[in-house]
Amino acid sequence: xxxxxxxxxxxxxxxxxxxxxxxxxxxxxxxxxxxxxxxxxxxxxxxxxxxxxxxxxxxxxxxxxxxxxxxxxxxxxxxxxxxxxxxxxxxxxxxxxxxxxxxxxxxxxxxxxxxxxxxxxxxxxxxxxxxxxxxxxxxxxxxxxxxxxxxxxxxxxxxxxxxxxxxxxxxxxxxxxxxxxxxxxxxxxxxxxxxxxxxxxxxxxxxxxxxxxxxxxxxxxxxxxxxxxxxxxxxxxxxxxxxxxxxxxxxxxxxxxxxxxxxxxxxxxxxxxxxxxxxxxxxxxxxxxxxxxxxxxxxxxxxxxxxxxxxxxxxxxxxxxxxxxxxxxxxxxxxxxxxxxxxxxxxxxxxxxxxxxxxxxxxxxxxxxxxxxxxxxxxxxxxxxxxxxxx
Amino acid sequence: xxxxxxxxxxxxxxxxxxxxxxxxxxxxxxxxxxxxxxxxxxxxxxxxxxxxxxxxxxxxxxxxxxxxxxxxxxxxxxxxxxxxxxxxxxxxxxxxxxxxxxxxxxxxxxxxxxxxxxxxxxxxxxxxxxxxxxxxxxxxxxxxxxxxxxxxxxxxxxxxxxxxxxxxxxxxxxxxxxxxxxxxxxxxxxxxxxxxxxxxxxxxxxxxxxxxxxxxxxxxxxxxxxxxxxxxxxxxxxxxxxxxxxxxxxxxxxxxxxxxxxxxxxxxxxxxxxxxxxxxx
Numbered sequence: 001x002x003x004x005x006x007x008x009x010x011x012x013x014x015x016x017x018x019x020x021x022x023x024x025x026x027x028x029x030x031x032x033x034x035x036x037x038x039x040x041x042x043x044x045x046x047x048x049x050x051x052x053x054x055x056x057x058x059x060x061x062x063x064x065x066x067x068x069x070x071x072x073x074x075x076x077x078x079x080x081x082x083x084x085x086x087x088x089x090x091x092x093x094x095x096x097x098x099x100x101x102x103x104x105x106x107x108x109x110x111x112x113x114x115x116x117x118x119x120x121x122x123x124x125x126x127x128x129x130x131x132x133x134x135x136x137x138x139x140x141x142x143x144x145x146x147x148x149x150x151x152x153x154x155x156x157x158x159x160x161x162x163x164x165x166x167x168x169x170x171x172x173x174x175x176x177x178x179x180x181x182x183x184x185x186x187x188x189x190x191x192x193x194x195x196x197x198x199x200x201x202x203x204x205x206x207x208x209x210x211x212x213x214x215x216x217x218x219x220x221x222x223x224x225x226x227x228x229x230x231x232x233x234x235x236x237x238x239x240x241x242x243x244x245x246x247x248x249x250x251x252x253x254x255x256x257x258x259x260x261x262x263x264x265x266x267x268x269x270x271x272x273x274x275x276x277x278x279x280x281x282x283x284x285x286x287x288x289x290x291x292x293x294x295x296x297x298x299x300x301x302x303x304x305x306x307x308x309x310x311x312x313x314x315x316x317x318x319x320x321x322x323x324x325x326x327x328x329x330x331x332x333x334x335x336x337x338x339x340x341x342x343x344x345x346x347x348x349x350x351x352x353x354x355x356x357x358x359x360x361x362x363x364x365x366x367x368x369x370x371x372x373x374x375x376x377x378x379x380x381x382x383x384x385x386x387x388x389x390x391x
Numbered sequence: 392x393x394x395x396x397x398x399x400x401x402x403x404x405x406x407x408x409x410x411x412x413x414x415x416x417x418x419x420x421x422x423x424x425x426x427x428x429x430x431x432x433x434x435x436x437x438x439x440x441x442x443x444x445x446x447x448x449x450x451x452x453x454x455x456x457x458x459x460x461x462x463x464x465x466x467x468x469x470x471x472x473x474x475x476x477x478x479x480x481x482x483x484x485x486x487x488x489x490x491x492x493x494x495x496x497x498x499x500x501x502x503x504x505x506x507x508x509x510x511x512x513x514x515x516x517x518x519x520x521x522x523x524x525x526x527x528x529x530x531x532x533x534x535x536x537x538x539x540x541x542x543x544x545x546x547x548x549x550x551x552x553x554x555x556x557x558x559x560x561x562x563x564x565x566x567x568x569x570x571x572x573x574x575x576x577x578x579x580x581x582x583x584x585x586x587x588x589x590x591x592x593x594x595x596x597x598x599x600x601x602x603x604x605x606x607x608x609x610x611x612x613x614x615x616x617x618x619x620x621x622x623x624x625x626x627x628x629x630x631x632x633x634x635x636x637x638x639x640x641x642x643x644x645x646x647x648x649x650x651x652x653x654x655x656x657x658x659x660x661x662x663x664x665x666x667x668x669x670x671x672x
Contacts (some may be wrong), residue, residue: 099565113571160566
């Protein structure tokens, strides 16, 4: 994208956003939101991520005003806008399929919102041209949407939002229709653009890699609730529950059944299947709450870099290499555990290793857990035994 | 399409298409007879002959056009057809947009009601309609048949445009709403341009229906100055021409369908153009 200044810091005031106690029940009875609280600071890029049907798009549409809430409040810039029409909320939205007006040229698409808001013609033309320059759309101004490539359409959709200089941007999976290479490139462009505009942005995606790489903070949603709002590092290092642990990271953490027991020297041993990990003083220092859970069933989150592979025996969990996926510089190794810790259950741990250390499919191995990298969750509620520092 | 050259290939093609040709003949024969007969002299006319007359004449057309007043009827038919189609199409466009975009209590019921009225034939309402128009003092004045025709066309027009607009991508209207566009702007700048092919179809079909309609103008435009082609044709039967003058009747019939054929040919291209320039889909 060009270097010219897009939109201005001069007139438009960006604003904070908040959803409070948001509930949404659709006419058919589907509960899309079950009490969502979300605060987005001035100028922040907040990513909503979750599997399809988790309510992330509904939350976004509720902020835009396209979906009235069953209960709860939407605030923009500190003011309650729950009852306002979308037009009165002064936000811009980028739709998944762009929703460009097919009967209008690129120039008219860009200018549509300004004309609707009765911006004077000169001002309108100036802003359209400025945005077109910044997004490299100048040559395309006379084209119609169907004459554009996917990437160009995406830029027009972004431009149509930017040119309005709204108080906040709402983006609903704006990259999902692009091919993989363009997606990665555009991802970076959106982040840079957002930083330059300093615009409050809520970005919805189902792709956790996109979420982690883009968001200054990420809200992980599932089943109409927000499971955790945190920085990307916070999500990865301190998942709030088993859902977040099993969703974030590529590959995400493997979840195993285990039981905490006492051990000599005040250490705690966590038995998993036919193996165990001993948590000594350093591991326990960061997890004071684990002591209270001794004797209980837990779910152990094993991140992809949370174990090593050794020869069979030797105190690790015995298993067999089921799959080895070469990803260029590294290999993902799937190990099927012989004893999953539960009768009849099968469990697989997935780890990321350098090329050289990778085992071959069918090899018997021993999975040696790194006690410092493990996360522990309550077996019933799925909540982390250590509450993450940031809510 | 062409598979072989030479007369053998042509024969094979004829055999292949024999069924279709026979079918086409059944449809086209009456038109052919009409056309041929319209150029015969009344004295020469032989109902059984299929070949064109050796001494064709335009006399029938001249007589129908000038002496029987088909020139004026042509104008009346045009006025009735175009204005009632225009009124029905524009009102229906607004109604269809409302049904698609507005959520109001009783919307489904109202839509079902509108569509159900399509099943009511004009003959059922013609008497009350005539009474109302008489009360209003509109009988034998331009608005009576035009408004009545437009009213009869509305349910069909609403239905056609509703089904089309319902399938326009909803995000377009949501994007416009977030962009700050009023309903009015959404209607004029998005819904109408995108519905152009359906608007053309609706207008055309409505115009043809109104052009061909006999009942409404027969009852509401009884004045001779307001006679339409269909009414004129109906009156051109034995009662008016004395001994049945078939060639004269056929000339009138030909005149009455010529504009339809032309409209069809032109509008078909317009509809295709509308489709091509229309949506992204």
